[in-house]
Amino acid sequence: MENTSKRTAKKDIRKVAKRSQKQKSKRTNEDSITSDSERWMSYDVLRIIFRHLNGKDLTSAAMVCRLWQGAASDEKKTRLWPDCFMVHISKLEEKGKTLGLSIVKHINIQPIVGLVFGVSTINSRIVCESRIMSKKGPGCYCSYLPTQCKSIIFGDHGMIANQIEAECDNDAVSCLFLPKVPNVKIKTFTLTSHAVSHNFKQFAKNRKRPFSQQFDKDMKAVIIFSNDAGSGIISRMLQFFVSERSKTSKEPLSVWGGIATELAICNRKDNKCLVNVSLAGISFSGSDISTWSIVIDDQQRTKEQIEAKLSQLKDCIKLRKYTIGFMLACYQRGVRLHSERNVESSIFKKLFPNIPLVGTFGSGEFGLTTINNDSSQLVTHEWSTIFMILSYG
Numbered sequence: 001m002e003n004t005s006k007r008t009a010k011k012d013i014r015k016v017a018k019r020s021q022k023q024k025s026k027r028t029n030e031d032s033i034t035s036d037s038e039r040w041m042s043y044d045v046l047r048i049i050f051r052h053l054n055g056k057d058l059t060s061a062a063m064v065c066r067l068w069q070g071a072a073s074d075e076k077k078t079r080l081w082p083d084c085f086m087v088h089i090s091k092l093e094e095k096g097k098t099l100g101l102s103i104v105k106h107i108n109i110q111p112i113v114g115l116v117f118g119v120s121t122i123n124s125r126i127v128c129e130s131r132i133m134s135k136k137g138p139g140c141y142c143s144y145l146p147t148q149c150k151s152i153i154f155g156d157h158g159m160i161a162n163q164i165e166a167e168c169d170n171d172a173v174s175c176l177f178l179p180k181v182p183n184v185k186i187k188t189f190t191l192t193s194h195a196v197s198h199n200f201k202q203f204a205k206n207r208k209r210p211f212s213q214q215f216d217k218d219m220k221a222v223i224i225f226s227n228d229a230g231s232g233i234i235s236r237m238l239q240f241f242v243s244e245r246s247k248t249s250k251e252p253l254s255v256w257g258g259i260a261t262e263l264a265i266c267n268r269k270d271n272k273c274l275v276n277v278s279l280a281g282i283s284f285s286g287s288d289i290s291t292w293s294i295v296i297d298d299q300q301r302t303k304e305q306i307e308a309k310l311s312q313l314k315d316c317i318k319l320r321k322y323t324i325g326f327m328l329a330c331y332q333r334g335v336r337l338h339s340e341r342n343v344e345s346s347i348f349k350k351l352f353p354n355i356p357l358v359g360t361f362g363s364g365e366f367g368l369t370t371i372n373n374d375s376s377q378l379v380t381h382e383w384s385t386i387f388m389i390l391s392y393g
């Protein structure tokens with residue numbers, strides 16, 4: 001009963017929002033619509049209804065009038081959770097919908113950063129460098145995202161969403177979008193192949209300078225991806241981050257990432273959407289975030305060994321209000337190693353049933369184990385699976 005009335009109210013909101021936008025463009029009857037909506041919708045009622053709208057509809061609702069804008073903006077501020085979901089491509093094709101717009105319609109928060117994982121062809125399906133909105137196609141998918149939101153699209157061998165590991169499956173993508181969180185700084189960085197070679201030359205001259213732009217002294221975790229061209233510089237970059245971090249804090253740096261066949265980045269604010277970048281990363285810093293990462297290497301091949309290693313992680317963590325888990329596995333693991341699907345993600349979900357898991361398979365992995373104080377660790381790996389847990393709030 002309650003659900004039905006909420007649904008009806010939601011429909012009414014959409015109708016009024018749509019009508020009001022039309023009226024605004026014609027500049028007629030604007031005041032009567034606004035005052036009508038204000039008469040029958042108080043702020044408190046709006047807040048209750050707005051809880052059920054997705055991010056895109058909330059943005060439309062905010063355009064109706066000041067009251068609605070205030071309620072929509074306050075609702076957005078409460079949505080601090082990590083928003084992760086899976087989108088099935090074949091279902092969209094049946095309905096004639098685009099992948100990019102469908103991803104955006106799933107988002108319920110106001111994102112400042114996004115990650116999309118899938119097979120290598122997804123990059124060119126959703127990222128458009130020219131970003132021109134044409135009549136035939138919708139242009140770059142970031143046209144529908146908030147201006148400040150940057151996203152990285154990792155295309156390689158499939159995707160991971162909770163206990164589903166889809167290898168070589170071009171039917172699904174796994175997505176994670178994160179909101180702006182108080183006392184947590186999220187920064188993205190990217191290098192083109194030209195910038196990578198420039199950084200290499202700089203690195204030969206001076207061991208510090210080239211990466212100091214990407215480093216933050218409060219940095220707690222870094223997600224880092226590259227294509228083949230960018231992979232060589234990553235171990236130097238990460239070693240620089242780790243050694244700089246150790247000068248100011250005893251807490252080790254969490255590292256998670258890997259090598260993609262295709263790596264793309266959307267940066268709508270700076271007008272830079274690039275289908276093929278060599279390196280892309282996200283750093284997390286600030287007082288209200290805790291992170292841990294662990295490398296499951298080629299010594300851990302059986303279910304028991306993997307569970308034992310992940311249990312060590314479980315013993316060390318102390319979660320905050322919102323948490324997300326990340327998994328990046330070498331494409332040689334998965335079915336090729338275990339002869340069955342979903343093995344490692346299921347072990348993670350067994351130990352951490354309430355933590356949503358996102359990730360992918362790659363052709364090389366970057367990671368550090370933070371739960372034992374081993375400063376001599378390698379940051380680049382093969383034949384391994386890297387897990388990271390990020391908890392904030």
Ligand SMILES: [Zn+2]
Pocket residue numbers: 127128131140141142143265266267268273
């Ligand atoms: Zn874009």
